[in-house]
Amino acid sequence: MKVAVVTGASRGIGEAIARALAEEGYALAIGARSVERLKKLAEELGGEVFYHHLDVSRPESVEEFANKTIERFGKVDVVVANAGLGYFGRLEELGEEEFHEMIEVNLLGMWRTIKAFLRNLKETNGVVVAVTSDVSARLLPYGGGYTATKWAARALVKTFQIENPDVRFFELRPGAVDTYFGGSKPGKPKEKGFLKPEEVAEAVKYLLRLPKDVRVEELMLRSMYQKPEY
Ligand SMILES: NC(=O)c1ccc[n+]([C@@H]2O[C@H](COP(=O)([O-])OP(=O)(O)OC[C@H]3O[C@@H](n4cnc5c(N)ncnc54)[C@H](OP(=O)(O)O)[C@@H]3O)[C@@H](O)[C@H]2O)c1
Known part of the structure; x- marks a missing residue:
């Protein structure tokens, strides 16, 4: 049975990916800070689902999550590094704390997650799905801090790929998605x-x-109702 890890699986895109991979027959390790939501999802999915508290902004939390995942399954085939968040507004009004949190989660959190599983991914010739954004290679006024973390995350993913040719790195670049992102609610x-x-x-x-x-190095997908901007 193939094993997939999904970070930020408590809601939104991560939850949807976890559901889809369970349908595909993967055993799952799901992590996020909202453990109650993970528990509910694990119960609903049934089968081989391991859930554990994960805060990707804390190195020791990522290490613990990775160690417990390997203890449980012995290997990893796919890591979906999805946990992320965004604060928006004019650059000069973005708070220090908000900017730091985005760097910790979107950039350093992705780096920590990938490096924690890298040895295991090499053993299985596995796959990393790195969820960045369509703004990982374009500009977004009033989203400059968020955009900077996603450009940097893109640089990180591409460099991991060059340094580790035996693992495939897919950069997934969604446009706007109807989730809780940016303090919104689904139903848009x-x-x-x-x-x-x-x-x-x-x-x-x-x-x-x-x-x-086959190495799909990146995939940008957007609603046909989203303005095509590059
Ligand atoms: N929605 C969009 O329009 C959009 C577009 C392009 C890219 N993205 C990217 O897609 C990813 C998922 O976003 P989403 O739209 O699904 O947003 P969401 O509904 O707000 O979900 C975000 C997920 O990330 C988790 N998370 C946040 N901080 C975390 C931390 N410190 N440690 C571990 N998990 C953390 C949250 O779980 P907990 O709060 O339980 O920890 C939650 O499961 C993000 O990387 C985002 O940048 C979103």
């Missing part, structure tokens, strides 16, 4: 340009079904 109309998290999860299923010698 499709016509406003939001993808559903299940649609993003469908793309992940597609990526993971491809033959092992």
Whole structure:
């Protein structure tokens, strides 16, 4: 049985990816800070699901999550580094704490997650799905701090790929998605340009079904109602 790790699986895109991978027959290790939500999801999915508290902004939390995952399953085939958050507004009004949190979670959290599982991923010739954003290579006024963390995360993922050719790194770059992101709530109309998290999860299923010698280095997907900006 293949084993997939999903960070930030308590809601939104991560939850949808966890559901999709459970349907595909993966054993799952899911992490986030909201353990009650993870527990509920694990119970609902049934089967081989390990859930554990994870705060990717704390190195020791990532280490513990990785160690317990390996103790439970003995290996990892896929790591979906998805945990992330965004604060928005004019750059000069972005608070120090908010900017630091985005760097800790979106950038350092992704780095910690990938490096914690890298040895195991090499053993299985595994896959990293790094959830960045369509803004990982474009500009977004009033989202400069968030955008900077995603550009940096993109640089990190590409460098991991160069240094580790035996692991495949997929950079997943969604446009706007209807989740809790940025303090919003799900239920936003499709016509406003939001993808559903299940649609993003469908793309992940597609990526993971491809033959092992195919490396999709990045995939940007956006609703047809979102303005095409580059
Ligand atoms: N929604 C969009 O429009 C959009 C577009 C492009 C990219 N993205 C990216 O997609 C990813 C998922 O976002 P989403 O839209 O699904 O947002 P969401 O609904 O707010 O979910 C965010 C997830 O990240 C987790 N998380 C946040 N901080 C964490 C931390 N310190 N440690 C561990 N987990 C943490 C949250 O869990 P807990 O709070 O329980 O820890 C939650 O499960 C993010 O990387 C985001 O940047 C989102």
